[in-house]
Amino acid sequence: MSAFRIPxxxxxxxxxxxxxxxxxxxxxxxxxxxxxxxxxxxxxxQTLAATRGVQFMVLAVNIEYKAAAxxxxxxxxxxxxxxxxxxxxxxxxxxxxxxxxxxxxxxxVDARVRVVCVDAKTLRPQRMGEYIQ
Amino acid sequence: MSAFRIPxxxxxxxxxxxxxxxxxxxxxxxxxxxxxxxxxxxxxxQTLAATRGVQFMVLAVNIEYKAAAxxxxxxxxxxxxxxxxxxxxxxxxxxxxxxxxxxxxxxxVDARVRVVCVDAKTLRPQRMGEYIQ
Amino acid sequence: MSAFRIPxxxxxxxxxxxxxxxxxxxxxxxxxxxxxxxxxxxxxxQTLAATRGVQFMVLAVNIEYKAAAxxxxxxxxxxxxxxxxxxxxxxxxxxxxxxxxxxxxxxxVDARVRVVCVDAKTLRPQRMGEYIQ
Amino acid sequence: MSAFRIPxxxxxxxxxxxxxxxxxxxxxxxxxxxxxxxxxxxxxxQTLAATRGVQFMVLAVNIEYKAAAxxxxxxxxxxxxxxxxxxxxxxxxxxxxxxxxxxxxxxxVDARVRVVCVDAKTLRPQRMGEYIQ
Numbered sequence: 001m002s003a004f005r006i007p008x009x010x011x012x013x014x015x016x017x018x019x020x021x022x023x024x025x026x027x028x029x030x031x032x033x034x035x036x037x038x039x040x041x042x043x044x045x046q047t048l049a050a051t052r053g054v055q056f057m058v059l060a061v062n063i064e065y066k067a068a069a070x071x072x073x074x075x076x077x078x079x080x081x082x083x084x085x086x087x088x089x090x091x092x093x094x095x096x097x098x099x100x101x102x103x104x105x106x107x108x109v110d111a112r113v114r115v116v117c118v119d120a121k122t123l124r125p126q127r128m129g130e131y132i133q
Numbered sequence: 134m135s136a137f138r139i140p141x142x143x144x145x146x147x148x149x150x151x152x153x154x155x156x157x158x159x160x161x162x163x164x165x166x167x168x169x170x171x172x173x174x175x176x177x178x179q180t181l182a183a184t185r186g187v188q189f190m191v192l193a194v195n196i197e198y199k200a201a202a203x204x205x206x207x208x209x210x211x212x213x214x215x216x217x218x219x220x221x222x223x224x225x226x227x228x229x230x231x232x233x234x235x236x237x238x239x240x241x242v243d244a245r246v247r248v249v250c251v252d253a254k255t256l257r258p259q260r261m262g263e264y265i266q
Numbered sequence: 267m268s269a270f271r272i273p274x275x276x277x278x279x280x281x282x283x284x285x286x287x288x289x290x291x292x293x294x295x296x297x298x299x300x301x302x303x304x305x306x307x308x309x310x311x312q313t314l315a316a317t318r319g320v321q322f323m324v325l326a327v328n329i330e331y332k333a334a335a336x337x338x339x340x341x342x343x344x345x346x347x348x349x350x351x352x353x354x355x356x357x358x359x360x361x362x363x364x365x366x367x368x369x370x371x372x373x374x375v376d377a378r379v380r381v382v383c384v385d386a387k388t389l390r391p392q393r394m395g396e397y398i399q
Numbered sequence: 400m401s402a403f404r405i406p407x408x409x410x411x412x413x414x415x416x417x418x419x420x421x422x423x424x425x426x427x428x429x430x431x432x433x434x435x436x437x438x439x440x441x442x443x444x445q446t447l448a449a450t451r452g453v454q455f456m457v458l459a460v461n462i463e464y465k466a467a468a469x470x471x472x473x474x475x476x477x478x479x480x481x482x483x484x485x486x487x488x489x490x491x492x493x494x495x496x497x498x499x500x501x502x503x504x505x506x507x508v509d510a511r512v513r514v515v516c517v518d519a520k521t522l523r524p525q526r527m528g529e530y531i532q
Contacts, residue, residue: 024293
């Protein structure tokens, strides 16, 4: 199980008057990574919804803020998926500040996101394994 | 033609690292006012979409930033609608900082928002007068 | 320990293409409630930062999504604070959909937010009890 | 005067319940392009603020919405700067949907953004030419 990673740049829109990234916006970064991971496997969420009537919903998030990101920072967001039962999965996700060497990459955010696969109309859980492997 | 007004509080989410409200977020405040104005006339955008297949789309925004809003500020957002043709309307909107007297209320934002009424499926313009007066 | 509550209206800005409120935006609603709770106690976060050099930072969020909020929904966001040690506190927060009676108010979101009080410059933990009681 | 361009992916966070990108969020895309343009010239807005006490503020935006972007769309955002007086500049910006050939790239948004260079403390206009050329 190796992590999927994307770069994310911090812009003005992401920061707040405290001079750092607003705490809710890290969840946007985490979602970009999960969406790009699906895209990397050739899965289009739009197509999945249109042709199979299936979508993914977040059930729970446990997030720890270790250090703050700032304007212009280049971040690396990762996700590793751990299957859990037939209809849900856990995404282990981290956000690090990019720097010279791997050792220097400071951990900013550590998160655990629980996702369920549902029928878009009935919201009834669906087998995730047919769509994600 | 008298203006419809709503109060809007500035929270951390609205600000950026410059210590003031991020420029795009004033458009969110403007939209809240337009939605509440429709609601005040008994118009539910969800019902309109579901039963009549009609929705409103912004065609253009001209916005001038006169002064900046800050964290914790209590703002007053206004809108006055000016019909324009059969399918479009112009919303004249302002954002002021609340203060003691009316004279003291500093003008922060002056905007002109052009909106069209469309069929939600075909996106073809519809007569707005049937829904808004 | 009784809960502090605020109403929150759902606007277009809060929703996503799934037709419901975007998962990160519930954290904005939670923060509005914590800020208004401080305001209700006469505490201005801006004044606190300017005069005492103190601010609050979120250390961790555990959030469970039970049901989705939709456009135009009127929500009720609550917070109850539980002191934890000298420098941190836990906010127990819920988001419910407003309806007729208290019994009908559907629980949408259940969250636990851990906050620390820090010196704004050094980021060293400060005694929270001097500012919040 | 040739345009500077960046790619922007549309994520769930950018969309609203209408199934398209929320109208205020295009202004975030425009700002990302202006910030990356400055970065491409070796200008760090943080350094400029810290060492020269100078920052850029948006005075006005004229934006026309021609067509809507959707979830998963890959967009191209451009900016071309036109000096205007000593302290202000006009950014001509466009957002297009990426497609096969240049001819097919549909124009979604056409905008004109007026920016002023100010002293971060006094907010008095500063000569922009010393920082941007």
